[in-house]
Amino acid sequence: MYNKKSVGVFVIPTLLIYVFIVLLPIVVTAYFGLFKWNGMGSMKFIGLSNFKETLLTDKTFQLSVLNSLKLAAASLFIQLPLALLIALTLAKGIRFEKFFRTIYFVPVVISSMVIGQLFLKLLNADNGLFNIFLRSIGLEKLAVAWLGDPKTAFWATVIPSVWQYVGYHMLIMYAGIKSLPTELYEAAKIDGATNFQAAIKITIPLLAPVLKVCVTFALIGSLKAFDYTYIMTGGGPFHSSEVPSTVMYANLFRKGAYGYGSAQAIIIVIECLIVSLIVQRIFKRYEEAASAV
Amino acid sequence: MNMNLSINSKTKERTERKKLKILDYAVLVSLFLFAAVQLFPLIWMVLFSLKDNSEIFYTNVIGLPKVWRWENYTSAIVNGGILKNFFNSVLYTAVTVTVSGLLSAMTAYAITRMQWKLKGVVYSLFIMGIMIPIHAALLPLYIVINKLKLSGYSALLIPYIAFAIPMSILILSGFYKSIPKDIEEAALIDGCSIYGTFFKIIFPIVRPAIATVSIFTFIGTWNELMFANTFVNNSQFRTLTVGIMSFAGQYSTEWGVIGAGMVIATLPTVIIYMFLSEQVQESLVAGAVKG
Numbered sequence A: 001m002y003n004k005k006s007v008g009v010f011v012i013p014t015l016l017i018y019v020f021i022v023l024l025p026i027v028v029t030a031y032f033g034l035f036k037w038n039g040m041g042s043m044k045f046i047g048l049s050n051f052k053e054t055l056l057t058d059k060t061f062q063l064s065v066l067n068s069l070k071l072a073a074a075s076l077f078i079q080l081p082l083a084l085l086i087a088l089t090l091a092k093g094i095r096f097e098k099f100f101r102t103i104y105f106v107p108v109v110i111s112s113m114v115i116g117q118l119f120l121k122l123l124n125a126d127n128g129l130f131n132i133f134l135r136s137i138g139l140e141k142l143a144v145a146w147l148g149d150p151k152t153a154f155w156a157t158v159i160p161s162v163w164q165y166v167g168y169h170m171l172i173m174y175a176g177i178k179s180l181p182t183e184l185y186e187a188a189k190i191d192g193a194t195n196f197q198a199a200i201k202i203t204i205p206l207l208a209p210v211l212k213v214c215v216t217f218a219l220i221g222s223l224k225a226f227d228y229t230y231i232m233t234g235g236g237p238f239h240s241s242e243v244p245s246t247v248m249y250a251n252l253f254r255k256g257a258y259g260y261g262s263a264q265a266i267i268i269v270i271e272c273l274i275v276s277l278i279v280q281r282i283f284k285r286y287e288e289a290a291s292a293v
Numbered sequence B: 001m002n003m004n005l006s007i008n009s010k011t012k013e014r015t016e017r018k019k020l021k022i023l024d025y026a027v028l029v030s031l032f033l034f035a036a037v038q039l040f041p042l043i044w045m046v047l048f049s050l051k052d053n054s055e056i057f058y059t060n061v062i063g064l065p066k067v068w069r070w071e072n073y074t075s076a077i078v079n080g081g082i083l084k085n086f087f088n089s090v091l092y093t094a095v096t097v098t099v100s101g102l103l104s105a106m107t108a109y110a111i112t113r114m115q116w117k118l119k120g121v122v123y124s125l126f127i128m129g130i131m132i133p134i135h136a137a138l139l140p141l142y143i144v145i146n147k148l149k150l151s152g153y154s155a156l157l158i159p160y161i162a163f164a165i166p167m168s169i170l171i172l173s174g175f176y177k178s179i180p181k182d183i184e185e186a187a188l189i190d191g192c193s194i195y196g197t198f199f200k201i202i203f204p205i206v207r208p209a210i211a212t213v214s215i216f217t218f219i220g221t222w223n224e225l226m227f228a229n230t231f232v233n234n235s236q237f238r239t240l241t242v243g244i245m246s247f248a249g250q251y252s253t254e255w256g257v258i259g260a261g262m263v264i265a266t267l268p269t270v271i272i273y274m275f276l277s278e279q280v281q282e283s284l285v286a287g288a289v290k291g
Helices: A006-034 A050-055 A058-092 A097-109 A113-122 A129-136 A153-178 A183-190 A195-206 A206-223 A229-230 A244-254 A258-292 B021-050 B053-059 B069-078 B081-112 B119-131 B134-147 B153-177 B180-187 B194-205 B207-222 B226-231 B240-249 B255-290
Strands: none
Touching: A006 B081, A006 B119, A006 B134, A006 B180, A006 B194, A050 A058, A050 A258, A050 B081, A058 A153, A058 A195, A058 A206, A058 A244, A058 B021, A058 B240, A097 A153, A097 B021, A097 B255, A113 A153, A113 A229, A113 B021, A113 B240, A113 B255, A129 B021, A153 A206, A153 A229, A153 B021, A153 B255, A183 A195, A195 A206, A195 A258, A206 A258, A206 B255, A229 A244, A229 A258, A229 B194, A229 B226, A244 A258, A244 B134, A244 B226, A244 B240, A258 B119, A258 B134, A258 B240, B069 B081, B069 B240, B069 B255, B081 B119, B081 B153, B081 B207, B081 B240, B081 B255, B134 B226, B153 B207, B153 B226, B153 B255, B180 B194, B194 B207, B226 B240, B240 B255
16 A cells, blocks of 8 residues: 555655756746846845836837737737637548648647748748749839848748647647537537538537637747747847847846846746736636536 | 547548538638648758759749759768757657656656645646746756756756646646546555556556657657757757757858758658657647646
8 A cells, every 4th residue: 555655755756856946946036036136246136126127118128028919919810710710620521631630730740940940041031932932923022031121020930930830729629629519510400500600609609618728828828939039030130029038038148137037037927827817717708608508 | 528539530421411512622722722831831841951052042942853962961960960969859858758757647646546635735836837937947947057067968858857747747637537446456455565556557557648748748848949048058968959050050051951950850750740640639639628
């Protein structure tokens, strides 16, 4: 039988590594956020000044938050609806269903580094395929330096992040639809409902718990996004494409502003928590309706 | 909500569908177009990895290579250190998957199957970790790694293992709850120790869940950028993600060689995915839905 000792053997190693590597550092980061500190000299306690400065006067950080919200909006209004549309279509039963499901998911298993480098090349001003194509159909004027122009650089980094995860959300939604009871559809069919009506009135409301997961993932993923900005633009030109994580990263490791960057890390964490709470709240009502069925 | 992915059960042939209407064709065509959008950048990568700049930029931007330049691959392997990075990533990922899988399997077992006072608290503590972005631990870990002069593989392995634990415990706990208790009780009555029971009886039963967790951890670890870029100074221990970045900088004028390096980096994952696509899809759904 098991005893206290065996519980210890099963739990303590995991708990120790988790507490020391994951939980404790978060507390330490929050603590660093209260200091003015460049990592070498002495630490000067300044209370919440770093937080205030970041939120109220740091123009770069404010712009980066705005960008992350644009990215979140792109996920919410382009990526997720597209994923839902495809999931509904595939789950209804269509030829090559399995083929499509497998192909759409391929980008998810590829490293964002490779995808970022590929889109860098696709969108390259002189030799990128995208501009070569535009020139070949006579739209010379539109063939701009996508990544070099402050007006377009941020949106150029949005493209791969939206592109990569459509298949992921599609698959989660697809699995959700497949697990719904079929009787409801049959009843609706008998009542003369079209596929479209059945999707709007039955599937989507019942899918609320799954949609909540997708919305949470998409929003939090956008708020903490780092890879594509770091790989494709480094936040430039002129900070136009920064996201909060790249600003934080630059503060920590390029400027050595350990206290200030730590405060920004904590703000990102809080932002993620607030957004997931809001999503929980919004979906609560729908989920109750869904579970009543 | 029951989330069984009925991937295995082939959709029944819809005999009641009398005729493929125009609309259905339009749907199929759109689905194929979208498949092209999802695959195109990758196909383009494979094609340009076998060309030289003049073909990529001017003479043959999209077709099959006129001359198949395998020497791009030779250059990428010989000069770029891509292979070294590749093996580093294999090592980081394999150790992370194994150790975090084993630790999580043991802990989730103790949480779901043993009675002890703090199990509820400990479980919530682990689950909290799922929502926390790695950003929050970045600087303290960096400082500790520098202070301890941790170099080599452990500087990345320990954080990777730690951050893989919460999701693994969540998925595994869900799975343990579905196993009947009689099996292990019989083993214990037969005089098997708790450790023997766990490794000989329980572990084999939860193997499918371990596979799910492993795939989940694999994808996260294999593609990780922020930690890999920060904690490793010595290029000898670099991961593939960071390796490709410096490789792309080094060969910025030779797209063919960069393409070759990226194909080398990508192909193994894609091949594994093609073989295990159902299991991979299932595990990522499990991770999402239980998270």
